Amino acid sequence: MKYLFIFLSGLLLGIGVRAQELRYVDAATLTLVNKAQTTVNPYHRIDTARYRDLTAPAKRYLLHSAGIAVVFRTDSRTIAARWRSCEHRLYNHMTGIAATGLDLYIRRSGEWVPAGFACNRPAEAEHQAVIVEKMDSTEKECLLYLPVMDQIVSLEIGVDPDARIVAADNPFRHRIVVLGSSITHGIAASRAGMAYPAQLERRTGLEFINLGISGNCKLDASQARMIARISADAFVFDCFSNPLGPLIEERLAEFVAIIRAAHPSTPLVFLQTVVRGTGNFNLERRAGELHKRQTAAEGMRRLIAAGDRNLYFLDPGLDPGSEALVDGTHPSDLGFKLIADRLEKQLLRIFKHYDIR
Amino acid sequence: MKYLFIFLSGLLLGIGVRAQELRYVDAATLTLVNKAQTTVNPYHRIDTARYRDLTAPAKRYLLHSAGIAVVFRTDSRTIAARWRSCEHRLYNHMTGIAATGLDLYIRRSGEWVPAGFACNRPAEAEHQAVIVEKMDSTEKECLLYLPVMDQIVSLEIGVDPDARIVAADNPFRHRIVVLGSSITHGIAASRAGMAYPAQLERRTGLEFINLGISGNCKLDASQARMIARISADAFVFDCFSNPLGPLIEERLAEFVAIIRAAHPSTPLVFLQTVVRGTGNFNLERRAGELHKRQTAAEGMRRLIAAGDRNLYFLDPGLDPGSEALVDGTHPSDLGFKLIADRLEKQLLRIFKHYDIR
Structure with a gap:
């Protein structure tokens, strides 16, 4: 009954949040995990300038954000992202979500649970998307994985204007x-x-x-x-x-x-x-x-x-x-x-x- | 040792077969399985003209080849395909291989084993690809699944010029x-x-x-x-x-x-x-x-x-x-x-x- 009420209220109150109505914070001010080292661009895995004898393709791939995640805590009912990337290509053997999208997990009762994704669709340099919305307003610990086959130039996390968002401790x-x-x-x-x-x-x-x-x-x-x-x-x-x-x-x-x-x-x-x-x-x-x-x-x-x-x-x-x-x-x-x-x-x-x- | 020999011979004899050197047969002359009914275009799942009150999107999707497979027997060392399709689009939530590609299984000791795929890359109307090559020349039972999200206009299976290819019985x-x-x-x-x-x-x-x-x-x-x-x-x-x-x-x-x-x-x-x-x-x-x-x-x-x-x-x-x-x-x-x-x-x-x- 409670859910039915929420559901019907949702239908009456209209459809989803629009990404531009949110407040955005620079993801670089939150916590970046799964990084081998600090880098000038925080979404690069390796500062390739330090290793001049790496081959050109190795350097290119090490700039991909594969594996890097942003962790933060928020009580926002909505989580969105606004980001710029360099490659944003689609491949035949993988999904666009993996190649150039974002993948959000939220911790619940100690377990990381899939919470939403952002698609770079159509694949383009600048993108904005709501990852999840209409959540309850308890504070949540969030883990947002970055694209597997793309270089991120900038990334902002969007929350409700009145919500709190802070860097979380590295959970790992x-x-x-x-x-x-x-x-x-x-x-x-x-x-x-x-x-x-x-x-x-x-x-x-x-x-x-x-x-x-x-x-x-x-x-x-x-x-x-x-x-x-x-x-x-x-x-x-x-x-x-x-x-x-x-x-x-x-x-x-x-x-x-x-x-x-x-x-x-x-x-x-x-x-x-x-x-x-x-x-x-x-x-x-x-x-x-x-x-x-x-x-x-x-x-x-x-x-x-x-x-x-x-x-x-x-x-x-x-x-x-x-x-x-x-x-x-x-x-x-x-x-x-x-x-x-x-x-x-x-x-x-x-x-x-x-x-x- | 035997495998090493084959491997080294392969390296010496050069790289792969080229798809255009093969002999092509119309897949419609082989066996099509997983079909609900016969259709004018054999790669459509339903002859939508018979069901005029279906909605337009239902009609469109029922022309996709999802689930349809070609079965045949061949002793060719190479299996290739040449095909034309209508939609050949890439999606963010699925691979191009699934959406517009081909997926081959071969039966070995009673089990269907993944044998190769053909990618429509870049996604385009006409395509040609080697699915698997350098096999032994024993006769094999082949099951080739067609694209999930594409309409096939024509499809030919390519084999070595001197190889035999025949329709197989429906294995199901x-x-x-x-x-x-x-x-x-x-x-x-x-x-x-x-x-x-x-x-x-x-x-x-x-x-x-x-x-x-x-x-x-x-x-x-x-x-x-x-x-x-x-x-x-x-x-x-x-x-x-x-x-x-x-x-x-x-x-x-x-x-x-x-x-x-x-x-x-x-x-x-x-x-x-x-x-x-x-x-x-x-x-x-x-x-x-x-x-x-x-x-x-x-x-x-x-x-x-x-x-x-x-x-x-x-x-x-x-x-x-x-x-x-x-x-x-x-x-x-x-x-x-x-x-x-x-x-x-x-x-x-x-x-x-x-x-x-």
């Missing part, structure tokens, strides 16, 4: 930095919050910092040097998906050595590459992927056998026949859930040795 | 016709084959015929009259997602009566609407959805109590906090899997009373 503990391929980047999650690092952080309460570099995470020494200069309680590497076997063989030992020199005892967790569906029937792809996996496993076995007790090798173990891939390579939300299920247990088992809990 | 038994909302239509599955009717047919071996009419499945009498003229072993109705409570109350009894008059004892299975995430915090939406669900449940209770023993009411039971929705309304592949998991058991339990197995 410790710092787990994940360097990886498109799969870490979050391609092809349906929303930014469904990439496996984001799922893992909501589940575990640990901060997972996304440094996915779609297609360009090939055990480059330049990326190892970047990681050497970033502080973290643990590093996770999804670095066997992009390079072929020969490149893995050539680069792995040096890659680990560069990072180890800077982080002598930090746990380094390498992930085996996800078995691709593209090899289900294409024999050449299947052989190439198998060779890659074998080279990665052998290389890791050798490094671990050499005595580094803080080096780990895990398998996310996605079955390519499981229908969990969008395009034979990139997981759907189903695939990302299966990866997170598997990694959550394995990572927590490792992390507890380091008091990361 | 019986005829289950599903009339429904966008969720049945397959929005926002990542590929056509991930819509829940398609998942159910691969799992059960029963033919699920998709008549999803995104946003426009509102218990219209015109749609009931269309269903009255379609033959099936069972009908499934996802008809409580699009209409609001008052419309359900007004239309449900007449909708069932029209269908019942034509199909006196065919099982009619109504699905409760999926609980939407849009009501997680928006109180008006939550109240509206709750009212809709209550009206649907009450209406079905009354009709079943009136003595129709072949009328059923099931709940796909998706938890809106489960992160299984893309945009608060439409399931991701994760959501579609959860729906299929739940419906599979419930539907098979009903169907066995009718010897549909």
Whole structure:
């Protein structure tokens, strides 16, 4: 009855809030989480000017806001956003919501619950959208994930004119930095919050910092040097998906050595590459992927056998026949859930040795 | 070693087949499955000219190829497609692969395994793409799902010039016709084959015929009259997602009566609407959805109590906090899997009373 009343009142009082009637605050004055470092543009993941020898595509992707989230507390009944971005492109293998949109979670009884999204529609440089409205006016803790495949130039959060909005404490503990391929980047999650690092952080309460570099995470020494200069309680590497076997063989030992020199005892967790569906029937792809996996496993076995007790090798173990891939390579939300299920247990088992809990 | 050899040979012999070097056959000469009826354009789901009182959007959507698949057997090492379509638009809440692309499965050891996809990229009227290549040359049974949100004008399947390609028998038994909302239509599955009717047919071996009419499945009498003229072993109705409570109350009894008059004892299975995430915090939406669900449940209770023993009411039971929705309304592949998991058991339990197995 109460809901019916609210519902009917809503119908009588008219349709939704208009985004321009709200009060906007600069998101940079709130709390940004899942950041590897401070950057001049706060929505960039890495200040690429500091790492001049990174390749051009790695630099471009590290400016994407993938994984970064804004956290704040508000009693507003409406939450909106107004933002400018550089790329705002649509892709065939992912949704526009993931590529260039925003993904809001609100904490309820300790759980992060999906609360709304903002679509950049049509994809354009400047955009404004109501994310959720007609909420009750209790204060809420909000977690707003930024676009997976776009560079944010500016972002403002809109609330009711008389509502309070303040920076919240970082809800996540410790710092787990994940360097990886498109799969870490979050391609092809349906929303930014469904990439496996984001799922893992909501589940575990640990901060997972996304440094996915779609297609360009090939055990480059330049990326190892970047990681050497970033502080973290643990590093996770999804670095066997992009390079072929020969490149893995050539680069792995040096890659680990560069990072180890800077982080002598930090746990380094390498992930085996996800078995691709593209090899289900294409024999050449299947052989190439198998060779890659074998080279990665052998290389890791050798490094671990050499005595580094803080080096780990895990398998996310996605079955390519499981229908969990969008395009034979990139997981759907189903695939990302299966990866997170598997990694959550394995990572927590490792992390507890380091008091990361 | 064998795979390594094949892999290295592949590298030496050069890259992929080019789509234009193949031999193309008209897909209309192969077997089209998941069709409610024969149509002038074989890739339309319904010959809308026969049902003049359908609304304009219902007619438009029924021309989409959602759910239709081509089945064939071939020993070709390459499978490609060349097709023309009318809409070929990209959407923010679904992938281009689902909206305008093709989704191939191949049967291996009795199981349908994802084999490749064709992307209409950039989205355009005429397109040509290799779906899978470099397979072995054993004969394979292929199931190619057509686009979810596009009208196909013509479609040809490409194979190696010396390969055999023939129509296959319909691999699915019986005829289950599903009339429904966008969720049945397959929005926002990542590929056509991930819509829940398609998942159910691969799992059960029963033919699920998709008549999803995104946003426009509102218990219209015109749609009931269309269903009255379609033959099936069972009908499934996802008809409580699009209409609001008052419309359900007004239309449900007449909708069932029209269908019942034509199909006196065919099982009619109504699905409760999926609980939407849009009501997680928006109180008006939550109240509206709750009212809709209550009206649907009450209406079905009354009709079943009136003595129709072949009328059923099931709940796909998706938890809106489960992160299984893309945009608060439409399931991701994760959501579609959860729906299929739940419906599979419930539907098979009903169907066995009718010897549909």
